[in-house]
Amino acid sequence: MTRVIEAAKTQIPHERRACGLALKSFLVITAAAAVFIFFSSCRPAPGTLTPRVDGELAFQLVKKAVSFGIRPSGSEECRKHAEWIAAQAREYGAEVSIQEFEDATPAGSIRFRNVVAKVRGKSNDFVVAGSHFDTKSFPSGIEFQGANDGASSTGLLLAMIKAACQAKDSPPLTLEFVFFDGEECMVSYGGNDGLHGSRRYVKLLKESGNLPKCRAMLLLDMVGDRDLFIALPSGTPKKMAELLFDIAEGNGTRKHFGWNDIDMLDDHKPFTEAGIPAIDLIDFNFGPGNSYWHTKEDTLDKLDAKSLQIAGDAALGFLWELPRILGNRH
Numbered sequence: 001m002t003r004v005i006e007a008a009k010t011q012i013p014h015e016r017r018a019c020g021l022a023l024k025s026f027l028v029i030t031a032a033a034a035v036f037i038f039f040s041s042c043r044p045a046p047g048t049l050t051p052r053v054d055g056e057l058a059f060q061l062v063k064k065a066v067s068f069g070i071r072p073s074g075s076e077e078c079r080k081h082a083e084w085i086a087a088q089a090r091e092y093g094a095e096v097s098i099q100e101f102e103d104a105t106p107a108g109s110i111r112f113r114n115v116v117a118k119v120r121g122k123s124n125d126f127v128v129a130g131s132h133f134d135t136k137s138f139p140s141g142i143e144f145q146g147a148n149d150g151a152s153s154t155g156l157l158l159a160m161i162k163a164a165c166q167a168k169d170s171p172p173l174t175l176e177f178v179f180f181d182g183e184e185c186m187v188s189y190g191g192n193d194g195l196h197g198s199r200r201y202v203k204l205l206k207e208s209g210n211l212p213k214c215r216a217m218l219l220l221d222m223v224g225d226r227d228l229f230i231a232l233p234s235g236t237p238k239k240m241a242e243l244l245f246d247i248a249e250g251n252g253t254r255k256h257f258g259w260n261d262i263d264m265l266d267d268h269k270p271f272t273e274a275g276i277p278a279i280d281l282i283d284f285n286f287g288p289g290n291s292y293w294h295t296k297e298d299t300l301d302k303l304d305a306k307s308l309q310i311a312g313d314a315a316l317g318f319l320w321e322l323p324r325i326l327g328n329r330h
Contacts, residue, residue, distance in 0.1 A: 050320040051163040053156070055309025061088070061155030062224060062308070065133070066145045066300060072137035073182045073196070074110035081133060082113045085179050088158050089117035093165035094177065099204065103196045106186045107137075114197045115179040119164045119171065125329060126174035127322055128217040128276075129315065130267055131157045132183030132197065136294050147300045148286055149293060152224030154179060156308050160316055172323045173215060180267050189265055198267035202274050215326055216240070217271040217278035218318060222293075223311040224303035225283045230311060231260035233280050235272070239325040240279040240318075247317035253310045260284065279318070281311060 065071075068081045082098070090096045094117035102109050115133075118126075131153035135146035145151070161177050182196025189195070205211045223230065232241050241259070248254045268278035286292045292302060 049169065050317045051167040053159050053163050053309055053312030053316060055159075055305040055307075055312065057162070058156045058159035058308040058312060059224075059303065059305035061158045062147065062151045062303065063155075063300060065151035065154050066147050070138065070142075070144050071133070071135040071146065071150065072184070073105075073112055073134045074107075078134055078181065079113065082115055082179070082181065085115045085133060085154065085158065086117075089115065089161050089177070092158070092162040094119050094161050099197075099200060101200055103182065103200070104192045105182075105196070106193055110182070110196075112181040112196050112200070114181055114201055116201075117161055117177040117179075119161065119175040119177070121171040121174040123173050125213050125215050126176050127215055127319060128176045128178055128201075128271070129157065129160065129220070129319060130178045130180055130198070130217065131220045132180045132267055134181050134184055134197075136184045137186060143296050145296075145299050147303055148222050148224050148298050152222060152303060152308065153220035156220055156223055156312050156315075159308070160312055163312075163316060164319075171320055173319070175319060176214075183267050195265075195267060195270060198270045202270040202276075206274065211274060211276075212329060214271075214276050215329065216322055217268055217276055218315060219266060219268040219278065219280045219282070220311065220315060221266055221280065221282040222286055223281060223283060224307050225286050226302055226304040226307060228256050228283055228304075228307035228310060229285065230257050230281050230283050230314075231285070232258070233260055233262065233264040233266075233282070235263040236279050237277050240277060243321060243325050244279065244281075244314060244318050247321060248314050251310075251313050251317065253314065256307075256310050257314065281315060 069077045071078045071081050086096050086098060097116045099114040102111050133150060133154045135150045138144050157177055164175055178201055180197030185194030187193055205214055245257055248257045264280055266280050268280045271278045292298050
């Protein structure tokens with residue numbers, strides 16, 4: 001029978017064969033378009049389910065953070081800064097607690113404070129959204145704002161808390177917004193220098209038995225650069241990166257996100273070492289060749305509210321859509 005059909009096909013006039021091919025092509029294209037439209041309609045349009053960040057508010061919060069002056073861990077300025085963060089998060093509607101602890105450093109024992117602001121979701125499982133709020137320690141007399149490195153992510157995280165608290169629908173997972181103290185090292189990163197707040201937070205998760213409930217971690221760092229390009233560290237889990245890029249694409253901001261060819265040592269590391277998947281949203285190219293980083297050039301005039309909005313909208317979208325890539329907890 002196959003041979004008969006094939007023989008009959010050879011007898012079809014050229015015009016009819018062309019018409020048949022055109023019809024087949026049309027049907028294939030139509031079917032493909034229908035599949036595309038179906039799957040596109042299954043995905044929510046940007047902003048329909050997730051809240052949006054107020055970039056101008058975030059920038060004003062960054063300015064307020066900078067107004068405390070240089071804010072190294074253990075300083076009076078850092079303490080006042082932590083108290084302001086806690087008060088602001090409470091005002092927005094979050095449940096706030098402070099983790100206060102002493103830790104050894106190359107400069108001696110220092111009292112650190114993590115500020116934890118919880119926004120309850122539909123599940124008791126939670127995701128951490130973090131930022132460090134301390135600044136690099138410099139000799140007396142050196143002016144250092146830490147506008148991008150410290151204040152930008154702190155102000156943005158507070159603006160995200162307000163957006164989450166005012167959202168029409170609860171987040172699918174509970175959100176723990178954590179402002180880490182002691183990210184900056186005194187001399188050189190090591191076991192007792194740097195990442196003090198994030199290490200302590202993860203330690204307390206283990207001791208409380210809540211580690212399995214922490215499904216993921218998102219970190220913000222240096223996200224206010226006027227010329228924003230968030231380059232994910234090379235160690236970022238592929239599924240997390242794809243989700244972030246997908247959300248940025250939907251927001252029309254995909255050009256501001258990409259990959260770095262190196263990994264980063266940052267507050268997400270204690271989480272990954274504990275088996276918690278983490279993503280670090282960081283623009284580690286602040287000024288030509290990152291020349292503004294940890295210098296007096298890290299100032300407010302280099303930042304932009306639009307950059308904060310771009311980073312914040314992507315981060316909130318990520319937090320709301322995260323269950324898409326998470327398996328069941330065992």
